[in-house]
Amino acid sequence: MAATVTLGLVQMACSPDPEANTARTLERIEAAANQGAQIICTQELFRTQYFCRTEDTACFALAEAIPGPTTEQLSKLAHQYQVVIVGSLFERRAPGLYHNTAVVLDADGKLLGTYRKMHIPDDPGYYEKFYFTPGDLGFKSYATRYGKIGVLVCWDQWFPEAARLTAASGAQILFYPTAIGWHSSQSEPLNRDQHDAWEVIQRGHSVANGVYVAAVNRVGVEGEMRFWGQSFVSDPLGRMLTRGSAHEEQILLVECALERIEDTRQNWPFWRDRRIDAYGDLQRRFVD
Template identity: 55%
Template sequence: MTQMLKVGLVQQACGSADKNANLNASIEGVKEAAARGAELVLLPELHLGPYFCQTEDCSRFDLAEPIPGPTTETLGALAKELGVIIVGSLFERRAPGLYHNTAVVLEKDGTFAGKYRKMHIPDDPGYYEKFYFTPGDIGFKPITTSLGKLGVLVCWDQWYPEAARLMALAGADLLLYPTAIGWNPDDDADEQQRQLQAWITIQRAHAVANGLPVISCNRIGHEPDPSDQSKGILFWGNSFVAGPQGEVLCHANAEEDRVIVVEINRRRSEDVRRIWPYLRDRRIEDYAGLTKRYLD
């Protein structure tokens, strides 16, 4: 592996009802990132269409597709054409009545490198994911690629230090988070900023605690509630990359379709772990309580 790695993030609106329009936006973003030297490109969570989990609607299961399937074939051909690794995010149809929120990795030669099924599934107003997604059963296993081991996680996973730690312990070289998160338009500006800063802070903390770069790509734009029971979700963008000490290497805003490309020095993970040897000093013999729901 080379020491320097250029990564790209495609921050895009995904609210069009036209799947092909959303996919084409992703494709154009990947092409721009590749033209600017990116070797690895991350797309937002469920980037093929609107965030359908605002309501519980059985007809939405028709949006799911098998993996491998038509979209992985398209992304694989694009990866081969451009010579880049692509990390996408799809609604997986595993079997009748069995669906997952799944991230996929396509290698530079177009082959299917692997997938990760979202483990932590939220169920909150506007985010009714438990209705649609079965929790992942692959575990926290990095996906091996020509650019190293990718610790791919998805959205709600990004709040859990356990997920990041287990990926790091399994040898991940990078942590990647395709994301679809936003504000409730009814919240005031102060509350919105508290939520955004918490989201950025927790992920930067994963970088610090594990000595790994973190790559987080979110969607943008307002998407209405199909049921008209709320004002919908205003996705807050702010895609970013942090280095292994939590330093922000690049950062998008909350409003723009934008392709970010930034260079990561992978040697820094080794250097940082030597001065902050958290893995060495972990007291694993006393952590059994972490496997319990709560210590009554």
């Protein structure tokens, strides 16, 4: 594995046409690869607009099998450009059984693994429990050609346990394909507070685990939702290496020096000092 790796984050707005969204995403993956990206990540559910804004059984037709047609397209690009691709898809596992799933394609085009979103929200405008069965594959990492990575999805961002367990499996970089934004009725101060909380907790995952974090969010207005973009990468000290626009489509490229992980963990030995013998109550919903 290389001492450094260049990440490519594809931040886009989506139209109602899944095929057009897929084509535009593939074009941007190619562009990122041509600019030197080695691991490229899409935003959450890049093929479609964020359909979970409402509960509608017609939206289940948007799902596909994994492996399936989109996985095949991503695999061909990964092989052609010798890049690792993390893609977020709506998986049809069986009749009536659907997941919010991320696929990891290695640089030879092989489907290295899948991650099914574990934490499923149910809030106004985010009715994901209607569509997605909670993941059953656990938290894990994938040894790609360019480094060991972990993948979590959007709402997983708020749970330090998910980041910890993924990092504990060896991940050097945590990728978070994301679709998060503001409702049109919200005030600007509330918008700022929500965005700041979203960014801070993920930078905290970098610090607590001594890893890189890459969050890839969509932009654009869909119904009453304005997605806030601002995809970013933070290093093992939580420093912001890049942050995208709140409004514009972008390809963000970031070089990550993987030796910083070891350096950071030597000086901030959180892994050494963890009291794993004292954390049993984490398996309880609430400690009375």
